[in-house]
Amino acid sequence: MKAKQNEKNTSRWRQLRRSLRAASERVMNLLFFLCGILAIGCVALISVYMVISGLPAIREIGLTDFLFGQVWASTAKEPQFGILPFILTSVWGTVGATVIGVPIGLMTAVFLSKIASRRLADKIRPAIDLLAGIPSVVYGLIGVSVLVPAIAAFFDLPKGTSLFAAILVLSVMILPSIISVSETALTAVPPEYEEASLALGATRIETIFKVSIPAAKSGIAAGVVLGIGRAVGEAMAVMMVAGNVANMPTLFGSVTFLTTAISKEMSYSSGLQRQALFSIALILFLFIMLINILLNVLLKKNTKGGR
Amino acid sequence: MDDRRLDRRLPARRRIYDRVLRGIIWGCAALCILLVVSLIGYILIRGLPHVTLQLLTSQESYLNDTIGILPSILNTLYIIIAALVIVLPLGVGAAVYLNEYAKSGPLVRVIEFTTETLAGIPSIIYGLVGMMFFCQLLSLKTSLLSGALTLVIMILPTIVRTTQESLKTVPESYREGALGLGATKWYMIRTIILPSCVDGIVTGCILAIGRIVGESAALLFTAGMGLKLLGGFFTAMGGSGATLSVALYIYAMERGKFDVAFAVAAVLMLIVLIVNFAAKRLGRRLKNNQ
Numbered sequence: 001m002k003a004k005q006n007e008k009n010t011s012r013w014r015q016l017r018r019s020l021r022a023a024s025e026r027v028m029n030l031l032f033f034l035c036g037i038l039a040i041g042c043v044a045l046i047s048v049y050m051v052i053s054g055l056p057a058i059r060e061i062g063l064t065d066f067l068f069g070q071v072w073a074s075t076a077k078e079p080q081f082g083i084l085p086f087i088l089t090s091v092w093g094t095v096g097a098t099v100i101g102v103p104i105g106l107m108t109a110v111f112l113s114k115i116a117s118r119r120l121a122d123k124i125r126p127a128i129d130l131l132a133g134i135p136s137v138v139y140g141l142i143g144v145s146v147l148v149p150a151i152a153a154f155f156d157l158p159k160g161t162s163l164f165a166a167i168l169v170l171s172v173m174i175l176p177s178i179i180s181v182s183e184t185a186l187t188a189v190p191p192e193y194e195e196a197s198l199a200l201g202a203t204r205i206e207t208i209f210k211v212s213i214p215a216a217k218s219g220i221a222a223g224v225v226l227g228i229g230r231a232v233g234e235a236m237a238v239m240m241v242a243g244n245v246a247n248m249p250t251l252f253g254s255v256t257f258l259t260t261a262i263s264k265e266m267s268y269s270s271g272l273q274r275q276a277l278f279s280i281a282l283i284l285f286l287f288i289m290l291i292n293i294l295l296n297v298l299l300k301k302n303t304k305g306g307r
Numbered sequence: 308m309d310d311r312r313l314d315r316r317l318p319a320r321r322r323i324y325d326r327v328l329r330g331i332i333w334g335c336a337a338l339c340i341l342l343v344v345s346l347i348g349y350i351l352i353r354g355l356p357h358v359t360l361q362l363l364t365s366q367e368s369y370l371n372d373t374i375g376i377l378p379s380i381l382n383t384l385y386i387i388i389a390a391l392v393i394v395l396p397l398g399v400g401a402a403v404y405l406n407e408y409a410k411s412g413p414l415v416r417v418i419e420f421t422t423e424t425l426a427g428i429p430s431i432i433y434g435l436v437g438m439m440f441f442c443q444l445l446s447l448k449t450s451l452l453s454g455a456l457t458l459v460i461m462i463l464p465t466i467v468r469t470t471q472e473s474l475k476t477v478p479e480s481y482r483e484g485a486l487g488l489g490a491t492k493w494y495m496i497r498t499i500i501l502p503s504c505v506d507g508i509v510t511g512c513i514l515a516i517g518r519i520v521g522e523s524a525a526l527l528f529t530a531g532m533g534l535k536l537l538g539g540f541f542t543a544m545g546g547s548g549a550t551l552s553v554a555l556y557i558y559a560m561e562r563g564k565f566d567v568a569f570a571v572a573a574v575l576m577l578i579v580l581i582v583n584f585a586a587k588r589l590g591r592r593l594k595n596n597q
């Protein structure tokens with residue numbers, strides 16, 4: 001009798017354990033799913049916040065006045081909120097950094113993937129990675145304590161803080177992304193292409209420039225776009241060297257980028273001024289999203305074309 | 308190299324083209340290396356002489372007219388711990404979901420796209436959203452906790468990606484073996500999958516630490532700029548304080564104390580060097596295990 005009771009107990013116990021296990025299985029399933037869609041939630045949260053907080057000021061100021069107004073005087077008696085100077089500065093700064101950074105980065109990527117011996121390349125690559133790890137404030141510090149005085153002395157200017165200094169700092173900062181993405185793309189070029197070109201009598205260099213680089217162009221473009229994204233979004237390093245005056249951009253003038261316009265005034269802003277800062281952030285966010293989508297398209301094209 | 312012999316027989320125009328481009332390539336590579344060496348060398352040479360024991364182990368004192376960065380060091384440490392503790396389960400969970408549970412379909416593609424997007428959003432926007440969401444909406448105020456939570460969103464893609472990479476290296480036969488022996492899915496993940504991708508998770512953590520240490524724009528408005536000691540971990544989480552990077556900015560731009568700024572930069576550089584080295588070592592070990 002007692003044995004039977006015992007058996008019944010254990011079987012009930014077993015059943016409980018089984019259903020417990022099934023329940024925990026289901027709970028874990030749900031938890032993993034929630035973690036999975038967390039990224040979607042974050043992007044949604046950021047987008048919603050950007051739009052909600054950015055729209056009121058644009059509506060109040062008027063879209064054309066906001067985007068194409070040439071004067072930013074947020075603390076004046078009759079405040080004016082035109083962000084054209086910031087947009088143009090960001091555009092020119094990025095263009096300048098790309099013009100300087102891309103050739104140097106691309107050539108270094110060619111060197112690493114095609115010219116240097118494997119051992120040499122393995123020694124240099126970590127050094128380039130290190131460049132990516134240097135905090136942006138450190139770039140800013142070197143910029144403001146070395147580059148800015150050097151520019152002032154070299155070009156005989158009263159102050160060296162300028163668009164030019166920002167362009168130089170940015171072009172160094174985007175180097176690592178351009179180098180590493182382009183190098184991957186160049187390494188993925190099928191060796192048959194290059195062998196065929198060499199067999200036809202082209203030199204190594206001719207092969208690189210007429211076969212390898214064209215074959216890897218969408219990967220290289222992805223690297224360039226990634227670099228552009230970094231340059232547009234950089235705030236601290238630029239804030240330290242660009243001078244932060246809301247001028248229309250001139251190469252040796254003190255300028256404000258989209259990013260620095262936000263970080264410079266955010267701590268003491270209020271009312272419409274604060275809302276206008278959020279609107280600047282919205283514009284910046286739209287820029288970045290465009291760049292991201294472009295990057296995604298390029299990378300997809302690259303994986304398809306590489307095979 | 309046969310290139311040389313071929314070279315002599317080339318027409319002059321092609322030879323010059325070859326020489327010039329080869330020179331440009333070597334020049335650019337040399338320039339990059341020179342940049343790395345001189346940047347790091349300059350920071351260390353200008354910064355290290357100012358890194359004294361007193362600087363590292365005290366806080367700023369107006370009475371003695373001394374400057375110490377101990378609060379910033381502690382704040383950085385606290386934020387790293389808090390951010391990692393929160394992001395690890397979330398990031399690893401997301402990677403497990405993508406790799407073990409989800410069937411490839413539109414949802415997975417959307418998740419992967421949004422993860423990529425998160426990695427591309429500039430830190431100043433994280434700072435703004437963190438300020439509005441954590442500091443104001445959740446009324447956590449400007450505090451280390453708000454900063455850590457903002458950083459969680461920022462480093463999520465890093466953790467997800469590295470964990471996913473290493474989940475992909477776990478052989479399919481492990482999964483089949485465990486499931487064949489009657490293990491449930493969660494049991495299999497807990498006992499077989501996760502232990503065999505610890506290396507990848509640790510690499511992700513190291514990369515995340517590197518990003519947290521270097522971050523400043525996202526923390527300026529969320530964690531604040533305080534330079535006072537905040538006490539123990541849990542009291543500190545509620546107070547506002549500057550991490551090393553933010554402190555560097557404050558000392559350089561608002562106080563004009565470049566010696567201190569360079570000392571902080573040197574400390575940061577040493578941390579970055581260690582982090583990079585550790586990540587490399589682990590990455591190599593990961594590759595060997597494959």
